[in-house]
Amino acid sequence: MYRNFEHYKNERAALIQRDRSLRTDHSEVLSEEEIKADRVLREIRAVEAATIWNEKYSDIEHPFPGMEFLTGRSIVVQTKLFKILSKARVLLATPFNTWVQLHTARDTFNASLAPTRRIAHIILLIRSGTNLLASLPFLEDWSTFVPVWRKYIYEFLRSSAEDGISYLEARVMFSMEYMIGEDGAQNVPHREWLLIFDEVQNALKADLRAQGKEDEFIGARIIYTALRFIPTEELDWFCEDCISLKKEFPHLIAGFDLAGPENIPPPLINYAEGLLRFRERQREEEVDIPLLLHAGETCGDGTHADMNLYDAILLGSKRIGHGFSLVKHPSLMQECREKGVLVEVCPISNEVLRLTSNMPMHPLPILLNNGVPVSISSDDPGVFGNPGLSFDMYQVLASSEITGLITLRELARDSLKYSTLDPETKERALDHWNRRWESFVKWVADSSS
C-alpha cells in the first residue's frame, strides 16, 4: 500500500494540502517578513497557551485559550498576543450595531439632556447592572435620543478607528420613524439621521486630521436595517424609504437588511416576494442597494432560522450576517464560494449568546476550510465589552493551530474586498490597507529580534 514510511509521509503531506486547498490563506505568496511575523505569533501563542492560560486563577476555573469571553477577558488583556493584535490598527469591520462602550456612554452622558423620565430611568437601570439581554431594548430606546445618538456615533467611529478599523459598514435600525430631538419631541425623521451621521463622521475626520491621523479612517456607511417582525405588507414602506434615502445620500447607504432574533417567526421566506419587488423597484429608480441579510444565526437543523439561509442565498444577498448554521449546508457553502458571498462571523457574540460555548467549539474553521469568504465582525460590542475587533480576532487566533498571521491578513482583506465601496474607492482603500499591513508585519517580525 505504501512503499515505505517516507512514501506514507509524502502521501500524508499531500492529503493535508488537498484538505486545506480551499482556504484563502493557502498557497499564497508570502513575504520574508510575513513568514517571520507568522512564526513570531505562533511562538507567542504556544508559549502563552502553556503559561498564562495554564495558571491557576482564584476567579477563573479551568482557563483555556478561546474560553468564554466574559470570563476569560481579564486574562486575554494580559496576553502579548492580544497586545500585538490590538496595536495592529490594520483591521476592518462591518459591525452589526451602533453601540459604544457602556462606560463611555455613561461617562459622557449629561443627565440634564434627558428629555423624559423614561430615559433617565433607563440610565439608572444600566447603572444598576440589569440583565444583559433585557437591557438591549432599553439601550435601543436610549440611543434614539438625538444628542445621545450623536455622541454614540462619534464614539463608536472613534473607538473603531483607534482599534485599527479604517472603514466600516454599520447596521442602523430604522424601525422607528422618528428619533427624539433635542427639544424632547419625537420628530426627527430618517433623512436627518443620515445628515447627523455624515456630520459626525466629518467631525471625526477633522479631529483625526488635526492629530495627523487622517490616514487611519476612510469612513463609514450605513446598512439600512428594518426589524424582521414587521407585517409583510409593511416591508414595501421600508424599501421605498430606503430607496429615497439612497437617492439623496448615495455615499451613505451601503445596503439593506432585516434583523431580529431568528428563532422567533416570521421566517425570511415571508418577505421574499417583497424583497424581489424591492429589486424591481431599484431597477425602475436606477439605484443599487445590495441585500446584506442576517440568516442562520442558530444551532437549529432545518428550523426556520436555519432555512433562512436558503432564502438569503436565493435572494442574492451579497453578504450573510452571522450565517452560523451555514456549515451544515454543503451546497450553500459551495454557492458562497463560487458566487463570492461573504459571511460576517461574530465570534464573541455567538459565544455570549450561547450559539457556541467557547471558540474551540465554534464552526469558523469549517467555513475557512471550505473556502467560504469570511470577515470577522462585532455585534453589540459595547454591551459585550469587545470594542473594535481585536478581541474577536484574538479569540479566532488563540483557538486554532492552523490559523495564523496569513489567515488574519485574508480575513481583514476580504472584509474590504467584499465591502460595498465602489471599485475605485475600494482600490484606494486596499492600497492604503496594504501599506498599513506591511508596517504591522515589519513591526511584529522585528519584535522578535
Added chain:
Amino acid sequence: MYRNFEHYKNERAALIQRDRSLRTDHSEVLSEEEIKADRVLREIRAVEAATIWNEKYSDIEHPFPGMEFLTGRSIVVQTKLFKILSKARVLLATPFNTWVQLHTARDTFNASLAPTRRIAHIILLIRSGTNLLASLPFLEDWSTFVPVWRKYIYEFLRSSAEDGISYLEARVMFSMEYMIGEDGAQNVPHREWLLIFDEVQNALKADLRAQGKEDEFIGARIIYTALRFIPTEELDWFCEDCISLKKEFPHLIAGFDLAGPENIPPPLINYAEGLLRFRERQREEEVDIPLLLHAGETCGDGTHADMNLYDAILLGSKRIGHGFSLVKHPSLMQECREKGVLVEVCPISNEVLRLTSNMPMHPLPILLNNGVPVSISSDDPGVFGNPGLSFDMYQVLASSEITGLITLRELARDSLKYSTLDPETKERALDHWNRRWESFVKWVADSSS
C-alpha cells in the same frame, strides 16, 4: 432573475434537494407505512417540544430537546418519543466499552468475591459517588476481576439485547496482560478472556432461547484495543498478540484499535510505521484484522488529536471511533464518503465529556449532509446512564427538524452494513433486521390510528 414567486419557490425546493442530496436518508424508496410512521414521530416530537420540553421544572432550568443529557434525562424518560425508541428493539450498536449500568453491577456484586482490599475500596468509592471522570480508571481496575468481568459482559450483552441491539462489536482494552482470577492472583491471560467472552455470550443466547427470544440477539465480537500511550516499540507486541488471538478465535476478533484521551500525546502518527508493519504481518499470517481507530475526538483545529484523522484515513481504518472533528475536513469527509469509512458517533459521550454543550450544537448534521456513513454508538453507557442506544438515538432525533424515521433506519442499517461480519452472516443479519424494522414501523404507524 425569477419570473415570478412560483419560480422562486421552485428554485428554492431544488436548492434544498441539492443541498441534501448526499444524505443517506435522501430519495430512498419509502413504504406507505414508513411515510405514516415518520409523520407520527415528527408530530410527537413537535408536540413534545411545545409541551413537556416547554414546562417549568423546579430542578431543571431552561429545558429543551437535546439538552445536557445528565440534566435532562428525567424529562427524556417521560417522553412518548423515547418510549417509542426504547421499544424499537431494532437498532444496533458498536459500543466503545464494556461497561454495564453501575447500579446493576453494584446490585449483583458479591463483596465476598473481592480478592483484594483495593477492589472493595473501589466499590466504596463508586457507592459514595466519586467524580465521574476520576472514577473511570477505578472502574477499569474493578472490571478486570474475572468473576466481575463475567457478570459485566453478561449484563452488558443482555441489556443491549433488551434495548433492541441485535449485534455488537465491543472495544475491550487489552492493555494489561493478565486479569485477576477467582483465586485473587493476576494470572488470567488474554486467550482466556476470549474464552470467557464466548462462554458468556453462549449462556445469554441459551437464556434467550429458553424465553423464546433467540431471534433478538445474533452475537457480539471484540475490537482488540491497546492503550494509545504505550511506547512505540511496544506496539508490535500487541499486534502479534492480536494476530495470534485472531488465528485462535477468528469469529471473536472484529478489529484492532488504539484508544486513550487524544489530547494527551503521543499522536497516532507515532504508531503509523508499526501499524503498517501490522498489515504486513497479517498478510504473512493470512489473517485480516481491520483497523477501527479512534481519531479526532476533539474540538481542536490542527491539534494532534485533530491531525490523527489524517492518519486514521491513510492507514485504511474501516471505521473511525468518534471522528468528532472530521467535519472540519472537506477532503477527509469526501474520502469517507467515497471509500465507505463509517464514523461511530457517540452523542451523549461527546456532550458529557464537553466536546459539545448540547445536541443542537453537535456536528452530526454536517456528517449526514455530507454523506459520511454514520452509526450511533454508545461510550461508557454504564457510567453516563445511557444503556443500550435508545438514549443516544433520542438525543439525535429530538434535536433536528430534518432527521426522522428514515434517518434512524439508515443509521441503524449502516451500523450493520459497516460491521466486520463476513458477507454471508451480514446478509442474514440484514434480513433479520429488515423484518424487525417492518414490524416496528407498522407498530408506530398503527399507534396513530
